[in-house]
Amino acid sequence: MRKPSFVYVTYIRSTPEKVWEALTDPATIRKYWFGITVETDWKSGSPWTMKFEDGRTADTGEILEAIPPRRLVIGKWQNQFKPELKAVGYTRCTIEIEMADYYPDFGGKAVKVTIMHEAETEQGAPMIEAVSGGWPKIMSNLKSLLETGDVAFGRCEP
Amino acid sequence: MTDPSRFKPKTVYVTYIAAPPEKVWQALTSAEFTQRYFFGFVIDVEPKTGGNFFIRYPDGRVHIAGKVLDWTPPRRFSCTWLVEGMETFGELPECIVTYEIEPAGEAVRLTMTESHSWDVPEAILAGGRAGWPAILSNLKSVLETGRPMTIKMGPPPEMMEAVRKAVAEKPWLK
Numbered sequence: 001m002r003k004p005s006f007v008y009v010t011y012i013r014s015t016p017e018k019v020w021e022a023l024t025d026p027a028t029i030r031k032y033w034f035g036i037t038v039e040t041d042w043k044s045g046s047p048w049t050m051k052f053e054d055g056r057t058a059d060t061g062e063i064l065e066a067i068p069p070r071r072l073v074i075g076k077w078q079n080q081f082k083p084e085l086k087a088v089g090y091t092r093c094t095i096e097i098e099m100a101d102y103y104p105d106f107g108g109k110a111v112k113v114t115i116m117h118e119a120e121t122e123q124g125a126p127m128i129e130a131v132s133g134g135w136p137k138i139m140s141n142l143k144s145l146l147e148t149g150d151v152a153f154g155r156c157e158p
Numbered sequence: 159m160t161d162p163s164r165f166k167p168k169t170v171y172v173t174y175i176a177a178p179p180e181k182v183w184q185a186l187t188s189a190e191f192t193q194r195y196f197f198g199f200v201i202d203v204e205p206k207t208g209g210n211f212f213i214r215y216p217d218g219r220v221h222i223a224g225k226v227l228d229w230t231p232p233r234r235f236s237c238t239w240l241v242e243g244m245e246t247f248g249e250l251p252e253c254i255v256t257y258e259i260e261p262a263g264e265a266v267r268l269t270m271t272e273s274h275s276w277d278v279p280e281a282i283l284a285g286g287r288a289g290w291p292a293i294l295s296n297l298k299s300v301l302e303t304g305r306p307m308t309i310k311m312g313p314p315p316e317m318m319e320a321v322r323k324a325v326a327e328k329p330w331l332k
Contacts, residue, residue: 007287008291009291010173010291010295011291011292011295011296011299011307011309012295013299013303013305013307100292100307100309100310100311109307110295110307110309136172136173136174137174137262140173140174140175140265140298141174143295143298143299144176144298144302147299147302147303148176148302148303150176152174152175152176152264152265152302153174153176153262153263153264153265154263154264155263155264
């Protein structure tokens, strides 16, 4: 059986460098990721920790690849605040950033961002289901922030 | 009329947009809007359940034809789709495309669901899976910034071959 996975693609009027910065700068992340903070030095092999506004750890993982401004891979991604999700083990998230073909005279540049979030085993399906609800919210907010200077919505309904 | 219960969701795309539901509805159903974000295609829809639905090339030729299955502004718009404007695509069974608009905090959640009545090969689904993110990202940009991105895109390479094979073998009749 195939490993559970979720793919989300979005196009953003921006540059790969600006998208990379938005994905890796903690102050920017907090704006579009509903108050979440990320702690890591973005070096291959380094720990990666997501925290809620109140300081509780949300998720943990490890940077597997960080190639600015093109590719970011976070492995050993595990939920730490819901026991039933923590129990399903590790997932891996690959983010790819590329220029989409475009007609510069009509619309300007577009960056294609592809998120692929996969479970390491079949048991990871509930975690993939959880992130498949989250990524569209997060990426929609990131797109709004980069294109308009403001997020689409500040609070994330559970 | 088409029985939607025979159709299963195969591709779902969700985006959140900072606009009122009525504006998102207008963007999905008015010709002026679709022309700006939908690769230049123009919607032509009879605004009622059971009405005719077309997506036309800018010169008026039909690209996609169908019937409206649900017209519930500003919440739900569903129609059958048959791609008539591309070689052999018109011989495939129709699919159903449904847009749902729901409030989500200060924003709106737009969900697009593409449903099929047969076991569609991945290579054919790849067309919608490539196209929908571009179309709906662009719709969001138009509503939030007033400007589209005009992303250039064609059918994925294996898709044409998969369509020709499906039309030759007609697996939906088996």
